[in-house]
Amino acid sequence: MEIELRGITKRFGEVVANSDVNLTIRPGEVLGLLGENGAGKSTLMNVLSGLYEPTEGTILIDGKPTIFQGPGEAIEAGIGMVHQHFMLVPVFTVAENVILGVEPTGRADFLDLETARQQVREINETYGLEVDPDELVENLPVGIQQRVEIIKVLFRSADVLIFDEPTAVLTPQEVTDFFQIVTALRDAGKALVFITHKLQEILEISDRIAVLRAGKIVGEGDPKQLTEAELAEMMVGRPVSFDVVKQPFAPGETLLDVSHLTVLRENDEIAVEDISLKVRKGEIVGIAGVQGNGQSALVQALTGLTRIAAGTIELMGTDITHLSARQRHKMGMAHIPEDRHRSGMIANFTVAENMVLDTYYDDRFSKGLTMRWKQVNEISAQNVSDFDVRTTSVFEMAGHLSGGNQQKMVVAREMAREITLLIAAQPTRGLDVGSIEYIHSRIIDARDSGDGVLIISSELDEILSLSDRILVMFKGRVVAEFGEGGKPAEKNAIGLAMAGATQ
């Protein structure tokens, strides 16, 4: 089955997400769709999978113009999508998830789960997927959940499979497994679309590459003839330098000293086990690791947001193990939370209110119980211009800003005061390249001026380019250290450590 997108334009009000996109998807081929965050990749694929209706343009299936009224029709036409955020019901079994929407039934609407299990096993065998149909999805690791998504699509006999950022949550080892599945599917004659912003992966797996920028296709090409640098330039629209300029590494005294830290989750499972680490003045320590290996719990423990089970934390020689988040904040600890929407900002508050979200109690912003709104607004305006936050005024609702500007607002709030230690969790996740570069430069500035920085990121490239030392977390433990003192920071070795390879 061949699909052709012809002149697809999708507008949301005045915002143009896709503009005049032409693209062909062929069977037995992996099409790599490259573009940075916000380029319109997901919108385009949502158009293709029937979730959105295009404002203009047509979709041709084997030359026949087709209009999808909803995702159901696209599924029926043989188009299946594996979303970046899995569309699974955690409390259902694998089989229940797979059949949802196309359930085999007996009399009286009776759910025929036996047939479902059988069919899941058949798909398992055909493509070597190995998933237990009776396991609850919430008990499965992310890599296997992704396979459930793939089985779901295959169960609906899809000929076209679209993968939206499929490797974002996988370990390097899982990525290798995933690529094997992709190859098997291609060899079985399926048409595949692989959406990503990761240059290396797209070069590795694609048969053909199309680059999307600001909603338009800006280039197509053969991966064998393209380099990472060329692709990057196409994607961003200007030459991109991935090197960051830093002052020579000259660490000072120890700021943060964590020893034998253990943190439990709410269900009493171990999230962080016996971690010891140090952050010194003027250094950036990077914590690499696949999401869900205890990084969030570590950050919460360091910033005083969760109770710790064992161990001690010292900041500048003071034991802060039992201090509250507020007290740590007052000592100069700054925290850029990993998810700005969930915990970093308040969408229905103004930019000014967000700017003082964790400093409002300060003498500058309040006197006794009374807020000093005039000062709040003035200093916020100052921060807004200092940190290049693009907004019409400080009274704009934070929710109205673009993702990059929201994150810059959070960064401004955390860094526009005297700090000693910056803890930045996923500081650039989901941002455009311009914002990423800006935030990276502010973090480097902080290090160069003598602050200590702890960066937690699941983007290995980010860790590699910023960090002076790198620790790798796996299943709640630090399993390897690279850089000064440890092994040289080499990408493959770190990747292996992230996958839990023992040394």
Added chain:
Amino acid sequence: MSNTPATPTPSPSPSASEKLLQRAAPDRVEFEDLVIVPIFAVIVALVLGALTMLATNVSLPTIGLSYIALIQGSVGSLNALSETLTAAAPLILAGLGIALGFRAGLFNIGAEGQLLIGGMASVIVGFSLPDLPMIIHLPLALLAGALAGGLYAAIAGWLRAATGAHEVISTIMLNLIAFRLVDYLLRLPIIQKTGRADPISKSVLDSAELPRLLEWIDPNLRVHAGIILVLAAVFLVHWILFKSTIGFEFRASGENPDAARYAGMRSGLIIVLVMAFAGALAGLAGANQVLGVLDRVTPGFSAGIGFNAIAVALLGRSHPVGVLLAGLLFGALEAGGRQMQVSAGVSIDLIAIIQALIIVFIAAPLLVRKLFPWGFQRTDKSSRSKTP
């Protein structure tokens, strides 16, 4: 550490900075939601109320008469105004509490129970401390009401903060418990009126009564000093919400509890505080009723005020001034409704229907926009949705 200078350094481009400090004019949509939707809601509710009367065999002239009575009974005379204010006072007090909860993301369905408990405490203090001067006795009785209501509500707050138990369920349960508790207390010999077999409390002593304000004009004017309390509460809640650091914390944890916690606010404490505040206001509403109007407690003296207060808070958009206006409207409906029952013979329960309808339309602006497309600026639906 806050070593940054207290005054901001002069900005390199003052004009840009000034621009950043300019407030945008209120959005048209915002204006419509705040002003036009409520007006429509009231009108539609009144029309539907008339239709209800028609459906129950009330003649057209009687319907006209009843709406005239509604107006006369609420604003038509000094006595009517006095009745309106009297009915509005507890609604506004309890409504302010609920609004405070809304702002902090808490849904306090328990105002009814808090009002009962508060009123009960006030009455006990009101009848059991003879020979106190009014200047001590009255504040003491009011304080007892606020304190009891606050503590009672704080139970739900504490459960939410400590265990995550949803406040809607626990306040509903606390309401049911409060009813039984008051029934029980009213049969205790120290509380029950001497010589009575039915559950009724002793009467409040004169020294604890909220004085009537217009007695010098006509002894029948019931409006009492409670309305001064109401105005003070409106100011206080406004100050708390928008001018104080606690209010900033309340609103932050209402909008995004996670972000508030990450910003170092103590979410558990905030929840308990908000509930206690809300309960204190509801308790004060109860005190206001027993010390200003009823003089004693009988089972169910709360008469649904706690539930109507939810409506008042919604109608007032959880803004103290809005709650004041909404409370006055509902008070007027109550007072006018009584007149309506007397002069036109239409049951006062009609008012409950009208009040409920007003809230439906207030809570569903989308519905009002759909029913009356000509009342609103045409908004392109897609232009309001954000890009994914």
Added chain:
Amino acid sequence: MTMTADTPSTTATRIKTGKLRQARITGGILIALAALVALVFGAGSSGDAVFRLSRASDPIVVPNLIVPATAFNYIAAAALAFLGARQFLRGGVRWTSLSLGFGLALAVAAFLVWATAGKSFSLTGMLQATVIRAVPIALGGLAGVLSERVAVVNIAIEGMLLAGAFAGALFGSLLGGMSGVIAAVAIGGLFGLILAALVVTYRVDQIIAGVVINLFVLGVTSYVSSQVYQEYRQLNNAPVFRPIKIPFLADIPVIGPVLFQQNIFVYGALVMVAVATYYLFYTRSGLRARAVGENPKAADTLGINVYRTRYINVIMAGMVAGFGGAWFTLGSVGRFDEGMTGGRGYIGLAAMIVGRWHPVGALMAALVFGFADSLQQKLALLQTPIPSEFLAMTPYIATMILVAGLIGRARAPAADGKAYIKE
């Protein structure tokens, strides 16, 4: 989450803390109950408690159950103390809930024996009343299950019950009992439709929508009964459904009168619980409904119509609640009174939570509430020193404790209470 002074301890001991804590709480409760039973019920009772199990007119007459009160209660106290100590010391993790359930049942039995000591009391009669009183609560709870399984919080159950009671009385008076039931179901469904329209299409906050429907129904029914029924009393005089004896089964001692000599509302509730269980957990539509409640976006991408599913289930919930409402009029007094549901809808909501969003669970919880309700009524006859108001409160307090999760927490459907906005 405060940072209280936790002395650093070894990881291994901390891991079990949560479960241990729960076992400790359970143990503590059981030991406290043991003390209560021994000191109050054991020491305070003398003579025999006589429980009547059947009436003289029954086809099979079973002898009365005669329990020596003091002895029984001391034994009960000992058993409770044993269970509690076992929980407390060994942290019998696996048996925590079971021990607690058994312990509570034992405590209730001890209480009954104490209250009945020296007197006689119809146990069968009370159990029969339990089932009857559980009906509106169970149906309310079932309505809650049906709508919350598709992630619509249903505070409006109270209003739907009231509307059903009202419609049942009105149409029952005009057209006869069966028409009354049909009208009650229809009007319940109508309010289900209204709730669905408000929360699904117009995205009104679900709790607000529920509260408003309750206020509205209370207003309309009170208005009509004061405006119209005062004058036309014949509109509010419906026939009452009599109990139907099921042949043979009704003659079984104890079980017969309790389960098989009831009116159509009891049978209807039992059938509906069974059907709802089959529907939710064994059919395609049920699977889809639950998917909509857990992850509406996923359901949407799979071509399941989220809005339609929510509409259908909430309307069904309304119909179930409407049927339950008819119980108040057609199933008991035949006459509508203002606000006669008296918060049963809210208790139904509690039954749903206690029953962990499962129809059978809701029914069980409703039976417990019904038991407390009928106990309160019967105890007035036995003249115990405990004020009946406190007994009436116990279900509410128990609900709060359960919701607080002090004894293990249930999980609501993941999307519960959230509007779904289709892009």
